Amino acid sequence: MAENSGDNLRPIIIIKRKKxxxxxxxxxxxxxxxxDFVTAMMAFFLLMxxxxxxxxxxxxxxxxxxxxxxxxxxxxxxxxGMFGGDTVHSEDTQTDVESGTVGEQAEDITxxxxxxxxxxxxxxxxxFADVENMFRxxxxxxxxxxxxxxxxxxxxxxxxxxxxxxDLPDSPLYEPxxxxxxxxxxxxxxxxxxxxxxxxNNIAITGHIDVEPELDGGPDGFALTGGRxxxxxxxxxxxxxxxxRFERLTGASNRTPVGEDAPAYRNRRLEIVLLRSDRRN
Numbered sequence: 419m420a421e422n423s424g425d426n427l428r429p430i431i432i433i434k435r436k437k438x439x440x441x442x443x444x445x446x447x448x449x450x451x452x453x454d455f456v457t458a459m460m461a462f463f464l465l466m467x468x469x470x471x472x473x474x475x476x477x478x479x480x481x482x483x484x485x486x487x488x489x490x491x492x493x494x495x496x497x498x499g500m501f502g503g504d505t506v507h508s509e510d511t512q513t514d515v516e517s518g519t520v521g522e523q524a525e526d527i528t529x530x531x532x533x534x535x536x537x538x539x540x541x542x543x544x545x546f547a548d549v550e551n552m553f554r555x556x557x558x559x560x561x562x563x564x565x566x567x568x569x570x571x572x573x574x575x576x577x578x579x580x581x582x583x584x585d586l587p588d589s590p591l592y593e594p595x596x597x598x599x600x601x602x603x604x605x606x607x608x609x610x611x612x613x614x615x616x617x618x619n620n621i622a623i624t625g626h627i628d629v630e631p632e633l634d635g636g637p638d639g640f641a642l643t644g645g646r647x648x649x650x651x652x653x654x655x656x657x658x659x660x661x662x663r664f665e666r667l668t669g670a671s672n673r674t675p676v677g678e679d680a681p682a683y684r685n686r687r688l689e690i691v692l693l694r695s696d697r698r699n
Contacts, residue, residue, distance in 0.1 A: 475571060545617065546579040549692065552613045553581070565589075566605055578619065578694045581610060582676075584687035591688070595636055597625075597645035599653070603688075607650055610690060611657035620665040620693045621654075623647040627672050628685035644669025650688055665693060 472480070550572045569591065571582045583606050585591055591603040599607070614621065625643030637645065647667040655661045675685045 543574060546574050546692070549579055549613060549617060550574075552616070566602060566609070569602065569606060576694075577622075577691055579692040581690045581692070582687050583607075583610075583690065584685075585683045587681075587683050590686070592646065592686075595631060595642075597637075597642060597649055599646075599649060604653065607653045608657050611654045611659050614654070614659055614663075614692065617692065618663070619695050620663050621659070622666045622691040622693055623650050623664070623668070624689045624691075625650075625669045626674060626685055626687045626689060628675070628682040630672050639671030640669045642669065643671055646688060650690070 469477070553567065553570055553572055569583055569586060569589070571584070573580050573582075583591065583603070589602065591600055591606070592598060593600065625646035627639055627643055630639045631637070631642060636642075644667070647669055651661075651664055651667050655664075672685065676687075
């Protein structure tokens with residue numbers, strides 16, 4: 419009896435088997451890929467809409483916001499330029515440019531030992547970019563209200579930084595047929611004077627109109643546009659610009675339109691040029 423009782427006390431062993439169920443053929447990764455695809459398509463169509471809904475100047479402003487540099491618009495050929503149809507690469511027509519630091523002399527591109535330094539072109543265009551950004555509001559400064567900025571466009575040429583101040587269809591900058599500026603023109607010239615106070619370059623002003631006025635006792639086109647340049651000069655001097663910086667004041671009448679496809683009001687403009695200081699005459 420004692421021997422048999424020991425056999426009955428053997429431990430009971432329980433074996434648990436896990437049943438493995440195979441995963442399905444399709445996981446959730448396709449959802450992530452599909453979401454990325456939908457996001458990319460939305461961004462693409464948004465880009466297409468923005469390209470169609472914005473003007474060229476607005477697109478340039480957007481590009482300048484994301485790019486610290488600015489596009490350079492070089493004027494070559496054509497009789498409207500300061501070189502009368504020649505380019506800066508012509509044999510008898512060459513220009514130098516200014517240093518990017520106000521009041522300092524530009525360094526030679528190549529030193530005496532043949533080493534290459536910073537290009538004066540790059541330095542000058544960088545300074546012009548800073549001035550352009552002031553007009554575009556990219557520096558955090560709010561120089562003028564947005565409706566006034568619609569009258570201004572800027573571009574860099576071989577001559578310098580050109581600021582075009584032009585009429586809008588429902589917003590003229592001069593009293594019709596006169597050289598009397600409106601309040602908006604006074605505000606724009608005051609703003610330009612403040613911006614030009616940050617540099618020392620010389621200045622040139624040229625007045626333009628779209629059509630030659632009929633002579634019924636009033637001034638002709640050259641007298642009218644020349645008078646507008648003179649008055650702009652006086653207003654800018656009154657607001658702190660040194661009178662010695664003005665290199666030329668001219669009236670071009672309707673002889674140099676912006677372009678064949680440009681609207682008429684776009685040619686009613688005052689062209690103010692911040693000249694490259696180291697150019698050769």
